[in-house]
Amino acid sequence: MTAQVFYTYDKGVNWDNITGPFAAQEDVMSAVCFSIDGDTNRWLVTRGAEIAPTNPAEVAYTDDGGYVWAAVDVEAAGTRYAVDSGALFALDKLHIWFVTSGGYIFFSDDGGATWEAQSEGTVTVQNLNAVHFADNQFGMAVGNAGVVLKSVDGGSTWSAATPIVGATNVLTVQVIDQYNAYVGTADGHVYMTSNGGTTWTSKYQLVGGSVDSIHAVNKFVLWAVANTAAPLGRILRSRNGGYSWETITTPTNTGLNSIHGLDANKAWAVGNDGVIIKVSG
Numbered sequence: 001m002t003a004q005v006f007y008t009y010d011k012g013v014n015w016d017n018i019t020g021p022f023a024a025q026e027d028v029m030s031a032v033c034f035s036i037d038g039d040t041n042r043w044l045v046t047r048g049a050e051i052a053p054t055n056p057a058e059v060a061y062t063d064d065g066g067y068v069w070a071a072v073d074v075e076a077a078g079t080r081y082a083v084d085s086g087a088l089f090a091l092d093k094l095h096i097w098f099v100t101s102g103g104y105i106f107f108s109d110d111g112g113a114t115w116e117a118q119s120e121g122t123v124t125v126q127n128l129n130a131v132h133f134a135d136n137q138f139g140m141a142v143g144n145a146g147v148v149l150k151s152v153d154g155g156s157t158w159s160a161a162t163p164i165v166g167a168t169n170v171l172t173v174q175v176i177d178q179y180n181a182y183v184g185t186a187d188g189h190v191y192m193t194s195n196g197g198t199t200w201t202s203k204y205q206l207v208g209g210s211v212d213s214i215h216a217v218n219k220f221v222l223w224a225v226a227n228t229a230a231p232l233g234r235i236l237r238s239r240n241g242g243y244s245w246e247t248i249t250t251p252t253n254t255g256l257n258s259i260h261g262l263d264a265n266k267a268w269a270v271g272n273d274g275v276i277i278k279v280s281g
Helices: none
Strands: 004-007 016-019 028-035 041-047 057-062 070-075 088-090 096-099 104-108 116-120 128-133 139-143 148-151 170-175 181-185 189-193 201-205 209-216 222-228 234-238 246-248 256-261 266-271 276-280
Touching: 004 041, 028 088, 041 088, 070 104, 088 128, 096 128, 096 139, 104 128, 139 170, 139 181, 181 209, 181 222, 189 209, 201 234, 222 256, 222 266, 234 256, 234 266
Parallel strands: 128 170, 170 209, 209 256
Antiparallel strands: 004 016, 028 041, 041 057, 057 070, 088 096, 096 104, 104 116, 128 139, 139 148, 170 181, 181 189, 189 201, 209 222, 222 234, 234 246, 256 266, 266 276
């Protein structure tokens, strides 16, 4: 089955799909969309390699709604690939980060047309699952075995922050500023730091589940998706900076992979089998 890309031009009332840019059975693992001028939107996607990682790290972009895709080999000599849905982050229309298997971090300053390696498995060899920057200086990348990396210079250099002790894999990260950040883990925790990753405090735990995606609207309003054996597809919301969370009932028992909040009342979540959920209220 060929991977699909779904899109909407009417705020989610209707959705259409196009064939993704990668070969059959290769996942479109993560995606971002941004405006490159007043009339043109760029869609940027990364290739996953859950079937067979035989191709180099690859990013593809389109400026015409998916009719024509341009594929870019980010690391032509190796077999790096996007591990999770948070592997790609666009700060703006030019500055984009991409994290992969083996602890690699790539950066583009031209909207995804060309890439350079900022870290080539030198700080960690663990798979990196997600990356996020608060601005053009402060960012974090997270990965397996509790790994948290941080940068204070736009990714020119990366160092190891304090790992999440006891966590299996860190799946998602949101950086608010140079001090405050949130991460979600495969063992169901939401952790917060208020000192730039020196210490971490658990703010939520879903026993027997995972927190797969977090999105911070601001330092008070947070959205997350979490999954357990039953039920799958939980949406979580905090209005007080992660100190308490409410569970929002969804009409699906399908695993959810990613969420984006618009404000304290509205969010979009996507999941397996083409599931797309809009939260209002």
